[in-house]
Amino acid sequence: MNHWIILPILLPAIVAPVLVLAARYDLGLARALSLGTAVLALGLALGLLLSASDSSVAQVYALGDWPAPFGIVLVLDRLSALMLMLAALLSLVVLLYAVGDSDGRGRHFHALWQFQVMGINGAFLTGDFFNLFVFFEVLLIASYGLMVHGGGAQRVRAGVQYVVVNLVGSTLFLIAVGLIYSVTGTLNMADLAVKVPEVAAGDRALLHAGALLLLLVFGVKAALVPVHFWLPGTYGSTSAVVAALFAIMTKVGAYSILRLYVLAFGPEAGASALLAAQWLLPAAMLTLALGMIGVLAARSLSQLASFAVIGSMGTLLIAVGLFSAQATSAALYYMLHSTLAVAALFLIAEQVGLRRKSAGEALIVGRQFESRSLLAALFFVNAIALCGLPPLSGFIGKLLVLDAARDSASMLWIWALVLSTSLLALVGFARAGSTVFWKETVSADFRPLCAPGAPLPLVAIGVLLASLVLLTVFAGPITLWLDEAAAQLYQPSHYIDAVLGAAGGNE
Template structure:
């Protein structure tokens, strides 16, 4: 049992506590500690990725108390992949914040680390109760981060966000309590065993608990009709916060994936495939809603917020198909969408800072201070996001389309291609207004920050790297999908067999 497994959760938790004691006046010290912690977290995540690549499932029992009584952390290929994705995102977002966004409010770096602790804990935990605890950690940090920089719009969106997530947390406790009342455990592997053996009323109660939790996870993932909090929240947040939030919807999708492949996986007999048909329909509707919202958006930040919904729908479609090929495509697309959208949020902030009072509004204004750099990077990000070759968005969507079978194939092809066309039109309109239509002179207060631009380049440029290294990336994603679908491996490992 390697103690390294617990580090992605404990490290940011301790660093966040430490940064809470560092006064805001000592911003340089805060920055150095936070950046060093983010770099260390990336190193640890890559080491865990290497461990997971060996193919085994590793279980860490906190305090040496084993399941179902103890707190169990589980490292497999999927959790290692998401830890590495989060760590890479966090490093560049943290680096971007050093340009001055971290000084727009108090305790940014402490809250940033607490958010990472909650996200990493959610990806590692092996039971529903501690998934709830990690959700609350990341949500409490996100409440404060959403208000970072203050402003009336941020306050309004934060109020909606807090109220909805408090309702979601209450429903989470209801669903978890129902699971515990019927099965006597909240360990996911133990629940899978109980679901497989349940008969009659017990099975119906477990499925009811499953629907409650799918509702909660759907709220976190922001799929239709539980999406209404996301566009306003993401559009009003500061750039580093919005970029970090690119991984937030993936936490909800990850929880749905665990529920459908483990708790209600293939070993559960009649309960297998629970809710997948409904999720497929929701995925297609979410995809189209996001595309139409992006096309109708009046600001660059709102458009990007709706593009997050497009990625949620695309990922949910792959999860709901449930095949190895579909899950492989979804995991690859997850990498592309998380880093790519985060990079575009950072770039949008850089563009807005050079447009004076207009900021990200789609209206003809003064030319940018550095139009060539911004335009070239926006072009790469737009092509990748729309799913055009030769970038990673095309590889991910093509793999997903090839994975579709039966009646789902036609619906998926039509929806993905139509949504991609609408997204392309939205991005083309945005590029035309921002980079080609100008009136007046360059804003005299416009500034260009090289470190901030480098962060945006690193994240958007991931679309190029994911194509260059598409073969090993897809191979790892395929191995992760195979492992997910072999749920008996999880049952044996957590039982100590």
């Protein structure tokens, strides 16, 4: 039994209250504890990734040694290990950015950060839907605090909308799991996969209603049309570091869709097979179109980044909605790329806004500013990646998605949409870059606008962009690994046997 599996949840759960009790008045100590925890979490995630890579079956941790499906289980496979690694890397890099300045604007920033990471990691590891709901609530409560960190009326208004939308989502989540439990008698993911094909025809309508309600809930998390409306205001109104961390939040929704609808409602689910496919693919295509139209119409860099999140989720969910191993592998590669690229864009937007003073992040012509050439170069690299232009990872990711769609009945629609929206993104980013970095007002007494000279924020942005370069350079071995992860996901019998056969798993 691999006892390390619980540590991604346990570590931040212990450190967060320590930060509240011992470091709320000492920012230096809070930074040291938080960064140290993030480094440990990254090392732990790497170890678990290697462990999952060495095993062809899922590894199970049964809390209290209670066997599934009666006890709480955590499950580690290639997919969950990949998500843990992505979350740990993003958390550490964005935390480095925050230490440059923004973490000092509120007292409990680092404690909330750790609770947020705890909820995200728990959502990726849990083996049952009730505890998925619990971890959703943990990460959402922490995200409420992080979102309004630093104050401001606009941020509070956006926070209220965010809270209301997610409270409705939580209510629907409980109703959905209640419906599913009423006809299957279980919420354990592996046990549910066994019970779904056996549901009586008369009870199948309740089962499908619960499953489609869960799709709606996960769609809210993933900013899927038509329940995407909360994201631009929320991400655009909060601080850059929080928005950058929130780049992984939408991926929690995509992960949940993959986990549920491949494991419990996949090809082996009988009359309930591929229940989500007919709804997910059209909604994902609309999400991509709307997101890229938003990129074209954006009025600020943070708004540009927010709509880029929606557009990238559309591309990702198109691949997920094809429900094949090849398409899922493409989706996972694109997810790695889009999470890092969008996070970098939010951070670049804030750095530009700090230096442009009154013009801020708005896409209007302003005066020259300090570090303009460096930030222009960073924005240029980021734009190439997000638009899907060669040679960076966005280009490879979109090629993989297009290739996976060749056997789909919707191939022509998918190809036309992905290529046309890439053009919209290119125009939108070109307009934004030329307005902010290449057009300027000049006066006789010109002096560049000054900005804080802390190097950590720029270093953090550089690390995120360097990660995209590495994702491109090592695309071959990475896609081979992702192919194996997707193949493991589409062999649910291995997952089921590992979970339901772990009666004495902690011995």
